[in-house]
Structure formats: structure tokens, C-alpha cells
Amino acid sequence: MNPAWAQRCSSWILAASCLMAIFSGCNNTPQTSQLDLTVPASADDPSTAPSESSLRVAWLAIEDQRLDTTSLGHIGNDAYVAKSILPWVNQQLRATRGANFAETEDPAKADLVIKPTLLKLYIQNINVAKSAVVVLRLEFLRHGKPSGQFICRGQYAGMNWWNSDEEMAGAIQKAFADCLLNLTASLELNIKLQHMESSASN
Numbered sequence: 001m002n003p004a005w006a007q008r009c010s011s012w013i014l015a016a017s018c019l020m021a022i023f024s025g026c027n028n029t030p031q032t033s034q035l036d037l038t039v040p041a042s043a044d045d046p047s048t049a050p051s052e053s054s055l056r057v058a059w060l061a062i063e064d065q066r067l068d069t070t071s072l073g074h075i076g077n078d079a080y081v082a083k084s085i086l087p088w089v090n091q092q093l094r095a096t097r098g099a100n101f102a103e104t105e106d107p108a109k110a111d112l113v114i115k116p117t118l119l120k121l122y123i124q125n126i127n128v129a130k131s132a133v134v135v136l137r138l139e140f141l142r143h144g145k146p147s148g149q150f151i152c153r154g155q156y157a158g159m160n161w162w163n164s165d166e167e168m169a170g171a172i173q174k175a176f177a178d179c180l181l182n183l184t185a186s187l188e189l190n191i192k193l194q195h196m197e198s199s200a201s202n
Helices: 003-027 085-094 165-201
Strands: 032-034 055-059 071-075 078-081 101-103 112-126 129-142 145-159
Touching: 055 085, 071 165, 085 112, 085 165, 101 165, 112 145, 112 165, 129 165, 145 165
Parallel strands: 032 078, 055 101, 055 112, 071 112
Antiparallel strands: 071 078, 112 129, 129 145
């Protein structure tokens, strides 16, 4: 290749790289977005309607043990926050349905009392993908006495198409839905064990 032509090509490449860096910097100005995590109430699934012999479950007030109780993490240069996270989480937990348990408002009348703790709730990016993670700790009490605990995890991963607030809120909602599936399975197992213990004592 002609040395002069090679030098000219190098200059063009350098100029193009500089322009890309400038425009990239303009488009990547750090922003903080507040996400709306609320979702419309869904109709109860008749397949998971509690039976007459269902055990009564009561939820205690949820505790938030995250270091930053408003932050939802970062995607690229963008930070995400949300207010009233605990009421939203509490709403999701109380909406949990199962064939063998039903919610009661009075812990004194409950067969199983659950103390939930929010340990993690965040989104992050991995290359061109986004990931949302939810981690809860559930402490079980029977007749006022500790009866074990369960760490409930939920996760969602998918392509980061538009980096929009709706996309990020949807990722967190899907991660929480995954967590609720694991939570329901744990509750059903815990309640079956309680049924077995009650039958054995009788």
C-alpha cells in the first residue's frame, strides 16, 4: 500500500474514533430513573384456590436489610431507584396463592406465621443483556416458636433492547414472579410437613 495512502487511512480512522467517542459521551450522560413497580391486580387462579382444610398463614411486617433501601442498581451509566419498595413487595407476598394455605390477618389465629426479610433486589447489565435478582429470607413460626427458615431467590435475564424504564421494571417483576414460584413451593412443602406432624400426634 502506498505510504501516503496508508497515512491518510490512519488519519480517517483516528478521526472516526474521536467522533464516536464524542457522540458516545453525549449519549451516555449518567441519569437516575425512578421505576414504577406496581402491576395491576390479577384475577385469582381457581386451580390454586385454598380448600376448606387449608392452613391459615399470617405475614408479619417485612424488614429491609439492603444497604441502600432505594437503589435498584445500575445499567451502564444509568442508576435506578424506586420509592415504596416494601409496600410493593408486601403486596406481592400477600397475593401468593396455594391449594393448601390461606391468608389470615391475625397471627394469633394462624397455623403458620411468616417473617419476611428483603435481602437483595437489583438489576445489572452483563454485556448486552440485563439481569434482575430478588432474594428474600422467610422465617417460619409455629405456635409462637421458630420453625426454620428458607432463602427464596428469583432471577430473570434477557436482552437489553431499549434500556427503558418499562423494560427494567418488567425485569424486576419477572424476577419477583420467579421468586414467588419458589416461595409457593416451599410453603406447600412446609405445610405438608405440618400436616404430617399433626396426623402423627393424633
